[in-house]
Amino acid sequence: MAPTSRALGLILFTLVVCQVATARPLSADPTPRERVQQAFKEITTLSDNLRIATLKITIFNAAQQGFVIAQGFTGIITKIAEYTAHIPDPSSNPSPFEDADAKLVVESLTTFVQVHQALLNVVIGKHGLLTLAPFFEPIRISLVSLEAVVDTFAFKLIAMIPTQKPAADDQFGKLSVTVSKAIDTYKTPFSSGATLSADPTPRERVQQAFKEITTLSDNLRIATLKINIFNAGQQGFVIAQGFTGIITKIAEYTAHIPDPSSNPSPFDDADAKLVVESLTTFVQVHQALLNVVIGKHGLLTLAPFFEPIRIALVSLEAVVDTFAFKLIAMIPTQKPAADNQFGKLSETVSKAIDTYKTPFNSGAILSADPSPRERVQQAFKEITTLSDNLRMATLKINIFNAGQQGFVIAQGFTGIITKIAEYTAHIPDPSSNPSPFDDADAKLVVESLTTFVQVHQALLNVVIGKHGLLTLVPFFEPIRISLVSLEAVVDTFAYKLIAMIPTQKPAATKQFDSLGVTVQLAINTYETPFIQLSSSK
Incomplete structure (x- = not known):
């Protein structure tokens, strides 16, 4: 056989092997049980792939791998949510699986739980390294989201396998314990850099929150200062991403402040003054950031991330308004001082929004007042x-x-x-x-x-x-x-x-x-x- 013929034969053989290897062992018209098993197979594979990726984290690649892990968990959560949507709601009285099928479903569930627990244990073990990565917080949020989506998945799936409910409950219970352990490991009311006492007071936590968003703002200001005609495209992404991080943090901290309608106990005046000091520092630093962003407007109109920056500024305005409303209710004795600071910040945010206000992007070759x-x-x-x-x-x-x-x-x-x-x-x-x-x-x-x-x-x-x-x-x-x-x-x-x-x-x-x-x-x-x-x- 000529070399060309042998090569062609090898290629054809490889293609046949690949087709056989990847073919689904399902009938042309799979049963509901087969579809559930296939779903478990897919999310089990995703979990194992993420476990392998997490094992590869080192001190040298933690920042990059953090993104991979957060993204991987998001993929798993999305898949579970998608499969959950295909399971009939128990209130609709769907026909449950017979016991033989229910046992096969529990087998697939058991395999998934074992693999996913292995992933979670690796993630828990890598906690120390991941606190160094900027994606530490997205990983924590992913774990919380995972807990919620698994609860819904369990509720709907168990209703479909009543004869195997105890076995399924046992598996979901085991998984829940490991998920909770992972959440506890990554649980930081305010991020890992906190230099607080073992049992920080509410005032200390608020000050730490301000310290963190102030640091984020100053880091972003420094990054924005480095923008020039040669790197505007890349820096635009950094700025949009940076504002998103600040907004996310403020929103998270806002969620920890009691709603005024619940009549929470306000801070005493001494604590309120310390909070206003932290607020004042944040406002000054954030205004400095916004002024740099305003000054770089000309260059940023050249970047494809100009519009995300504008949207981020609008989102910032909304989230700061809510933050101000809830925080001021906690420091009534310092309300005038806090109002003054938030007022100053609001003016600068509004100025930034006006600077970046373009109904459709700045590349428009339109009249001064387009129709x-x-x-x-x-x-x-x-x-x-x-x-x-x-x-x-x-x-x-x-x-x-x-x-x-x-x-x-x-x-x-x-x-x-x-x-x-x-x-x-x-x-x-x-x-x-x-x-x-x-x-x-x-x-x-x-x-x-x-x-x-x-x-x-x-x-x-x-x-x-x-x-x-x-x-x-x-x-x-x-x-x-x-x-x-x-x-x-x-x-x-x-x-x-x-x-x-x-x-x-x-x-x-x-x-x-x-x-x-x-x-x-x-x-x-x-x-x-x-x-x-x-x-x-």
């Missing part, structure tokens, strides 16, 4: 550009880079969906009887819509064509979920936009229908086996 039609056209221009950029990125996928590109695609679709949702929010609701565009403007809008549809269909067709490669990457499922989300957000966008262009409704409907067909084809192509199985019954 609604111009803004809609600019919106289409931006999502069309996002779609075309993602199409080009997807075209570059090959067998060697599919793992990295899968993330780029999932992230790219998320960006497009977010943009469409944001633009949709700016379109008046049809029920409010808004003034529609005249026919001339409506035609221009349809022209922009048509271009977007053509470009976005081209993107979707490339994504469909790359399906084979993308099934090999861990971001296959996020891509599928993104496509489903895209379908939903486009439907809402179409409904509201068409109401604004009644004279061109047939032309617009035709374009949205054409896009809908391609989106549906993409969804069908990426329909995962478990989703297909569960929908086939």
Whole structure:
């Protein structure tokens, strides 16, 4: 046999072996029990993969691995939540599994519990290293979310296997103990850098909270100062991420402050004064950060993360308002001083928001006072550009880079969906009887819509064509979920936009229908086996 023939034969043999190895040992029309077992198999695999990744954490890679762990737990939680949604609610009196099937389900549950406990024990053991990583807090939050989602999963699954309820209860009980142990290990009311007494007072905890968000703000100020024309694209991400971290912290601390309606015991005046001192320091540092961000506005309009920064500023305003309301109620004797500080902060936040206020991004080549039609056209221009950029990125996928590109695609679709949702929010609701565009403007809008549809269909067709490669990457499922989300957000966008262009409704409907067909084809192509199985019954 010639070398070429032998090589070809080896390739064909490898493909056959891979197909056999990856084939699901399920019937063409799997039973509910088989679907549950497949679900357990998938989340068990996710747990074991994450355990292996966690074992590889060292002092040198803790910061990077922290992200992998937080992301891994999020994937497991998402899967469990998805499978839970497919289990009938006990209140609907579903037909339970017979005992033979129930025993098989408990076997799969037992394997999952053992593997997931092994993962959790590794995560617990790596606690010391992970406190050094910036993703320590997301890991803790993931553990709390895991506890909640497992409780719901257990409640619904046990109702389906009544004959094996004691055995299932035993397994879920074991898992719950380990999850609780992990949560306790990672439980820090305020992060691990706290230099508090063994039993800190409420005032000390508030001061520690201010210390931490003040540090976050100052670190972000330093990072923002380093922005220049050459690194604005990368730094934009750092700033958006930094503000998100500050907002998350403030929201978390706010949740620990009793609601004023519950008539909590306020701080005495001595403690209240110390709290205001910490508040004053935070306000000064955070104002310094905001002023730097305002000063870098020109450079940041060049970065793709300009819009997330603007959204973060709006979110910051909202979360600070709630924080102020609850904190001031705890320090009534120092209310005027606290009001003064929050007032100063609010002014600077508002100034930052005004600086970054652009109905649609700053790249718009619009008149000084753009018309609604111009803004809609600019919106289409931006999502069309996002779609075309993602199409080009997807075209570059090959067998060697599919793992990295899968993330780029999932992230790219998320960006497009977010943009469409944001633009949709700016379109008046049809029920409010808004003034529609005249026919001339409506035609221009349809022209922009048509271009977007053509470009976005081209993107979707490339994504469909790359399906084979993308099934090999861990971001296959996020891509599928993104496509489903895209379908939903486009439907809402179409409904509201068409109401604004009644004279061109047939032309617009035709374009949205054409896009809908391609989106549906993409969804069908990426329909995962478990989703297909569960929908086939």
